[in-house]
Each structure stands twice: as structure tokens, then as C-alpha cells.
Amino acid sequence: MSELSHDSTAEDTQLRSEIDRSLRHPVMFFFTSGATWLAVSLILGIVASIKSHNPGFLGECSLLQYGRVFPAHLNALVYGWGAQAGFGVLIWLMARLSRQPSRNAGTILVAGHIWNLGVAIGVGGILFGHGTGKQWMEFPTFVWPVLLAAYAVIAIWAVIAFRVRRGDHVYISQWYLLGAVIWFPWIYLTANLYVNVFDVHPLMATAINRWFRQAMILLFFAPIAIASAYYITAKVTARAIYNYTYSVGGFWALAIIAPWAGMHAVMGSPIPVFLQYVGAAATMLVAVPLIGAGVNILKTAAQSGEATAHSPSLRFTVAGVFGMLLLALLGLLLAHPKAIAYTQFSTAVYGYEVLALYGFFSMCMFGAIYFIVPRVTRREWLSRRLIRTHFWFSIYGVLLIVLFCSVLGGFQQGAAQRAYDESWSSAVLSGFPFVVATTLAWCAILYANVFFCIHLTLMWLRLGRRSSHPTLLRHDHASVGPHGPEGDIEEIENAKA
Amino acid sequence: MSDPVTNKPDLDDSTNVNVDAAAAERENHMFTEGAEPLSLWVILGSAIVVLIGGGVLFGGHVFDYKNFVKKGYVREKAPDDGAGGAKPKPAIAAYKAIGKKVYDSCSTCHQPAGEGNMSFPPLADSEWVTGPSMRPAMIILNGMHKPVTVNGKQYDGVMPTMGDGMDAKKLAGILNFIRNSFGNKADKLITVEMAEDAIAAAKERGSGPVSADELNEKYNRDLKGAELPMDTPVDPKTLEPATAAE
Numbered sequence: 001m002s003e004l005s006h007d008s009t010a011e012d013t014q015l016r017s018e019i020d021r022s023l024r025h026p027v028m029f030f031f032t033s034g035a036t037w038l039a040v041s042l043i044l045g046i047v048a049s050i051k052s053h054n055p056g057f058l059g060e061c062s063l064l065q066y067g068r069v070f071p072a073h074l075n076a077l078v079y080g081w082g083a084q085a086g087f088g089v090l091i092w093l094m095a096r097l098s099r100q101p102s103r104n105a106g107t108i109l110v111a112g113h114i115w116n117l118g119v120a121i122g123v124g125g126i127l128f129g130h131g132t133g134k135q136w137m138e139f140p141t142f143v144w145p146v147l148l149a150a151y152a153v154i155a156i157w158a159v160i161a162f163r164v165r166r167g168d169h170v171y172i173s174q175w176y177l178l179g180a181v182i183w184f185p186w187i188y189l190t191a192n193l194y195v196n197v198f199d200v201h202p203l204m205a206t207a208i209n210r211w212f213r214q215a216m217i218l219l220f221f222a223p224i225a226i227a228s229a230y231y232i233t234a235k236v237t238a239r240a241i242y243n244y245t246y247s248v249g250g251f252w253a254l255a256i257i258a259p260w261a262g263m264h265a266v267m268g269s270p271i272p273v274f275l276q277y278v279g280a281a282a283t284m285l286v287a288v289p290l291i292g293a294g295v296n297i298l299k300t301a302a303q304s305g306e307a308t309a310h311s312p313s314l315r316f317t318v319a320g321v322f323g324m325l326l327l328a329l330l331g332l333l334l335a336h337p338k339a340i341a342y343t344q345f346s347t348a349v350y351g352y353e354v355l356a357l358y359g360f361f362s363m364c365m366f367g368a369i370y371f372i373v374p375r376v377t378r379r380e381w382l383s384r385r386l387i388r389t390h391f392w393f394s395i396y397g398v399l400l401i402v403l404f405c406s407v408l409g410g411f412q413q414g415a416a417q418r419a420y421d422e423s424w425s426s427a428v429l430s431g432f433p434f435v436v437a438t439t440l441a442w443c444a445i446l447y448a449n450v451f452f453c454i455h456l457t458l459m460w461l462r463l464g465r466r467s468s469h470p471t472l473l474r475h476d477h478a479s480v481g482p483h484g485p486e487g488d489i490e491e492i493e494n495a496k497a
Numbered sequence: 498m499s500d501p502v503t504n505k506p507d508l509d510d511s512t513n514v515n516v517d518a519a520a521a522e523r524e525n526h527m528f529t530e531g532a533e534p535l536s537l538w539v540i541l542g543s544a545i546v547v548l549i550g551g552g553v554l555f556g557g558h559v560f561d562y563k564n565f566v567k568k569g570y571v572r573e574k575a576p577d578d579g580a581g582g583a584k585p586k587p588a589i590a591a592y593k594a595i596g597k598k599v600y601d602s603c604s605t606c607h608q609p610a611g612e613g614n615m616s617f618p619p620l621a622d623s624e625w626v627t628g629p630s631m632r633p634a635m636i637i638l639n640g641m642h643k644p645v646t647v648n649g650k651q652y653d654g655v656m657p658t659m660g661d662g663m664d665a666k667k668l669a670g671i672l673n674f675i676r677n678s679f680g681n682k683a684d685k686l687i688t689v690e691m692a693e694d695a696i697a698a699a700k701e702r703g704s705g706p707v708s709a710d711e712l713n714e715k716y717n718r719d720l721k722g723a724e725l726p727m728d729t730p731v732d733p734k735t736l737e738p739a740t741a742a743e
Contacts, residue, residue, distance in 0.1 A: 012524075013521050013522045013524075016521040016524060020521060234527050238525035238526070238527075240530060241530075241531045242531050242533045243532060243533050243534070244530050244531050244532060245532065246535055277553060277554060278554065280553050281550045281551070281553040281554035282550075284546065284549060284550035285546065285547065285550035285551075285554075287543075287546045287550075288543045288546050288547060291542055291543060292543065295536065295539045299533070299536075328546075332546060332549065332550075335553075336549070336553065337553060375521050378519075378520070380519075380520070467519070468519035468522075470520065470523070
């Protein structure tokens with residue numbers, strides 16, 4: 001059993017350290033700037049949410065009206081936080097799994113700055129009234145080629161790392177990462193060309209826009225989150241993936257089903273009917289690979305319950321996987337043609353997207369960040385209380401948003417909108433309590449992430465704990481943790497000396 | 498792990514692995530090839546998802562190009578008191594539906610089947626009803642006194658004015674109803690515009706019941722206005738022709 005030892009050899013440790021060191025600047029840049037954009041997006045989201053039940057809030061400054069703040073909020077969330085957190089995890093995880101240090105950290109860092117500049121110009125453009133009005137594509141149209149070019153420079157190194165990988169084995173996370181790397185430019189380029197460049201019929205452009213949003217969730221954010229979850233779970237628990245064959249099958253099922261999803265959102269409009277029905281069916285069927293991956297990861301984590309409870313990385317990851325299962329079920333519910341009649345023009349779609357972006361993707365990214373940052377900064381997280389606050393307020397916030405936007409508010413608002421012998425204002429008023437509750441939920445998430453942002457910034461400034469103890473979420477100091485015996489560096493060294 | 502000096506090489510001159518790469522050092526080695534049996538519940542759950550999703554996909558609508566938009570998705574008919582947005586109806590049916598309600602106040606004298614009684618003339622098979630449309634409109638709006646002869650029989654009953662609170666829509670409705678019920682069959686639809694013509698004429702004339710002679714003298718003509726084929730789809734509430742597709 002010697003080849004099955006969990007203990008790392010010195011060569012392993014050295015290689016890991018080399019990889020971590022080689023990527024520390026771009027990875028930390030993506031995480032910290034992503035967390036900052038997340039905070040910006042949350043503040044904008046709260047303003048938009050308050051505006052929707054209290055339009056006089058913040059006066060009549062055109063910069064801060066709902067029609068500008070809301071798209072700025074979503075785009076900052078998607079491109080500022082989501083994509084950047086994804087990039088950070090992508091390049092680090094791909095380098096680690098391919099066992100190759102990066103030699104192009106500087107290039108990636110420059111591209112990361114360009115990406116950030118693009119997002120900043122885009123968000124500013126939206127706020128100053130130059131948004132395109134196409135959801136998730138509201139940045140002024142000159143921004144998207146810049147973002148695509150920056151992406152190409154960042155992601156190409158992940159592909160190259162994969163090409164020059166050591167060893168033949170391709171781990172399941174690499175499949176997912178490679179999928180995301182290839183699918184993102186396809187989705188982003190296609191959608192932007194057809195919506196912003198070519199003279200496409202506006203109705204079809206709307207349908208393509210809805211396909212784009214669904215594809216971004218299922219073909220970019222989801223694969224990165226699943227890749228990270230498979231890796232973190234196997235790594236922290238030191239267990240084999242519960243059923244490896246099934247995980248590979250899940251990847252291919254996602255690859256086959258997910259590209260069809262999205263156009264069900266415009267059901268009832270005069271676009272070819274098969275697009276609507278195939279879109280609805282694909283959004284529902286994508287639950288199969290998501291459930292498959294989710295159960296596989298949870299079964300793996302369940303073999304080591306203590307690690308799940310104590311490791312912040314694994315705890316966030318498991319929460320994100322539960323978010324993925326919830327997303328699969330919500331997709332099954334919301335995409336059914338009978339439900340679409342109610343939820344098509346209600347807040348349900350927003351709730352679904354928030355669950356995908358925060359409850360699923362972001363939670364997995366937080367898990368990865370709690371794992372990666374101590375390695376690249378060589379410092380441990382400062383405070384488990386900050387981590388706990390981040391975890392619980394995130395969970396409460398996102399569950400409330402899903403409950404109020406998608407499940408309760410979405411259907412009630414949809415039903416009120418369908419009662420066309422009532423005035424429209426009564427349909428708007430019927431959603432009032434849910435909108436107020438959504439504001440409160442966003443405030444909880446902002447509270448969580450302000451602390452996360454501060455914590456991460458301190459880590460970035462290399463002010464983390466200099467110790468060999470991992471920061472674990474437990475109340476007592478047990479002598480033996482999930483990662484082996486603990487002790488102060490000096491104690492160990494003194495003992496060995 | 499016996500000897501840290503040989504087992505844990507420094508990464509570079511200034512860095513001690515034991516201290517600075519502690520996180521990387523304590524990492525577990527990964528095993529990937531688990532092959533535990535799949536839980537029956539996962540298979541069952543996935544099968545249910547496939548069944549529901551397949552039902553949507555193969556429910557018979559995917560390549561249904563004849564119905565460009567699925568029929569079942571069109572909203573059901575609005576309730577009668579709905580404020581518009583209801584399914585269009587053929588014009589004659591929509592007008593008669595409005596007229597039928599108005600006729601409730603006529604049926605005490607003219608009888609539900611329009612046969613009339615001793616003092617009040619029948620509406621069924623009456624030249625006054627189906628003839629030039631200005632005459633029945635003026636009778637309704639102003640009332641009628643002095644005897645009138647219908648189908649060779651004289652009737653002496655006085656008809657009170659019905660014009661108060663009767664708008665063009667209701668007038669058009671009641672006219673179309675009496676002209677196309679009880680076995681009557683008019684060739685033209687009385688539109689709202691035509692009814693407005695009658696209301697304008699009644700206003701110009703001033704109040705007071707009309708007589709048969711006056712009608713024949715002054716108002717022996719059809720109402721003016723653009724004609725509308727009887728089966729044009731119109732909104733049952735507003736009576737506007739439904740231009741856009743439902």
C-alpha cells in the first residue's frame with residue numbers, strides 16, 4: 001500500500017510550491033479584484049433593489065436610476081466577479097493538475113488588468129447611459145472585443161499547460177476546465193456577433209441573448225465550479241471520486257445537452273417552435289448531469305464528514321454543490337412550458353440567475369479561494385470567525401433571494417400579471433413584499449462579502465498568519481486535525497532539533 | 498519523514514519549505530479512480546428528469562410548424578367583465594351579445610321572442626325593424642307615439658324614450674340584435690359609427706317621441722358610416738376590429 005499513501009513526497013511538495021509561486025501574482029490579482037467587483041456589484045444590486053420598491057431613493061440623479069444600476073449590477077457580477085474568480089481558479093487548477101508551473105504569469109497579469117479595465121469602462125458606460133440594453137451584454141459595444149482578446153491571452157496558457165502536462169492521466173476537473181475554456185469564446189463571440197454586429201431580426205437577437213445567458217451559466221460558470229468542486233473534495237478528504245466513470249459521463253452529458261438550453265425563455269414569441277421546446281427540454285434535462293456531478297461529489301465528501309465540517313474550502317464547496325442541485329431542480333420547475341407561462345416575465349428568471357451565479361458558482365469559487373490563497377501567499381487565513389460570517393450570511397442571503405424571487409415572488413407576480421382584468425399596478429404591488437425581502441437578502445450577502453473582501457485583501461498584503469496550522473472551522477483545538485498533526489512551526493522545529 | 502533536512506529540500510536559498518510551503522506540504526495525494534456503485538436513487542431521479550424533459554421534447558410540439566406558436570399557450574378567454582384583451586369574436590356575434598343585454602328592458606312589451614302583444618307591435622318580421630335603419634334607431638332613441646301599422650295591424654301603445662344613457666355601442670348592439678333575431682335577417686351590420694350617426698340626428702332633432710309619419714318623412718334612410726362585414730373579428734368588449742393577431 002505504499003503507493004497509496006496520502007502523504008506527499010518532498011518532490012510533490014516542491015513541485016506544488018513551484019506552481020503556486022509561479023502563479024501567485026495573477027491568481028491573487030484575479031481574486032482580489034474579483035472580490036472588489038463583487039462588493040461593487042452587491043452595492044449596485046442593493047441600490048437597484050431599493051429603487052424597485054422605493055423609487056425616490058437617492059434622488060433623481062440619472063446615474064443611479066434603476067435602468068442603469070440594475071444592468072451595471074448584473075454585468076459587474078458576471079464579468080467583474082464571476083469571470084475573474086473563474087480565471088483565477090482556472091489557471092491555478094489547470095497548472096496544478098497538469099503539474100506544470102506557469103512561465104507566463106506576467107502576460108496573464110497584464111491581460112487581467114486589461115480585462116479589469118474593460119469591465120470598469122463597461123460598468124461606467126452603463127451608468128453614464130451608454131448601455132446597450134441587452135441583458136448580460138449591456139457594456140457599450142466596443143468593450144466586448146477587448147474582453148475577448150484579454151480572455152484569449154489568459155486562457156491560452158491554460159490550454160498550453162494542459163498540452164504540456166506531466167503524466168497521461170486526465171483528471172475529471174481538467175475535462176471540465178478545458179470545456180469551459182473552449183466554450184466561453186464560442187458562446188461570447190457567437191452571441192455578440194449575432195446580437196451586436198450582424199443585422200439579425202430583433203426577435204431572434206432576443207432569443208440569442210437568452211441562449212447566451214443560459215450558456216454562460218451552464219457552459220462557463222458551471223464547468224469551472226464543478227471542476228473546482230471535484231478537485232477540492234477529493235483533495236481535502238483524501239478520497240477517490242465516488243464513481244469516476246459516472247463523473248466523466250456527466251461531463252459529456254453536460255456538453256451535449258447544455259448548448260441547446262436558453263431559448264425557452266422567449267416561449268410564445270414567433271421564433272421557430274422547436275427552438276423554444278428544445279430549449280425548455282434542455283434546461284430541464286441538464287439536471288441529469290448536474291445531479292450526477294452533485295451526488296458524486298457529495299458522496300465523496302460524505303466519506304469524510306469531519307473534513308466537511310471543519311475545512312472552510314470543503315464547507316463552501318459542499319454548499320455550492322447543494323446550490324447546484326437546487327439549480328437543477330429549479331430549472332426543472334421553471335423551464336416547464338406550463339410554468340413559463342407564469343414566470344416568463346417575472347422575477348423568477350433573476351432568482352434563477354442569482355442562484356446559479358452566487359448560490360452555486362460563487363460558493364464553489366469561495367471554496368477554491370479558501371484553498372488556493374494560503375498556498376499562493378504562504379500565509380494562513382486570519383480568522384475563522386470572518387470565514388463563518390462569510391459562510392452563513394451568504395447562505396441565508398442567497399436562499400432568501402431564491403425563495404422570494406424565484407419560487408414565491410416569481411409565481412405570484414406572474415399570476416398577477418396574467419390577471420389582465422386587473423390594472424398593471426396591482427401586479428407590481430403584489431410583488432412588493434418580495435422585493436423588500438430581496439433587498440434585505442442582498443444586504444446580508446453584502447455584509448458577508450465586505451468581510452470576505454477585507455480578509456482577502458489582508459491575505460493579499462501578506463498579512464496572513466505565518467503558521468503551519470490551517471485555519472479550520474472548529475471551536476476546540478483538537479490535537480489531530482484532518483490534515484495530520486498540528487503544532488506551531490517553532491514547536492515542531494524545536495522538537496526535531 | 499524522519500529527517501527533515503534530506504526529505505524537505507528548500508525551494509531556494511532563502512525559503513524553508515517547512516515554514517513557507519506548509520500548506521502545499523500538508524496537502525493530500527489525490528486518488529481519482531473510485532468505482533463505487535451508483536445509488537439507485539440517482540438513477541431513479543435521473544430517469545424522472547429524463548421522463549419529464551422528454552415529455553416536453555417529444556410532446557408533439559417540437560416540429561409543429563403549422564402552429565407557429567403552440568396553441569395551448571394562448572391565454573384562455575377573458576371573463577365577461579374583463580377589461581379588454583379577450584379573444585376576438587365575429588362582429589355580428591359580439592354586437593348581438595351586447596344587444597341581448599339591452600333587450601331585457603324591451604322584452605316586457607315586445608316580448609322575449611319579439612312577437613309583441615295587443616298594444617305593442619311585434620319586432621319579428623317587421624318592416625320597421627329590418628327596413629331603413631334610421632327609423633328603428635330614432636324610435637329607440639326618442640320613443641314613439643301615435644298609432645303605427647305593422648303587417649296590416651294597428652298598434653296604439655306608446656313607447657317611452659330609451660335614449661337616456663344609451664351610447665353608440667349599446668344602440669348598435671340593440672339594433673343588430675333586433676334586426677338579426679326572431680327570424681329577422683338584415684343584410685348589413687350596424688356599426689358603432691352608424692349608431693353615432695343616429696345619436697347625432699336625434700340630438701339635432703331635440704326631444705319628444707317621433708311618429709310614424711315623421712319617420713317616413715324625414716328619417717326614411719339607412720344610417721351613414723363605413724360598412725363592416727358581419728364576420729369581421731372584433732374585440733367583444735370594445736367592438737374594435739381585431740387588427741393584430743391574437
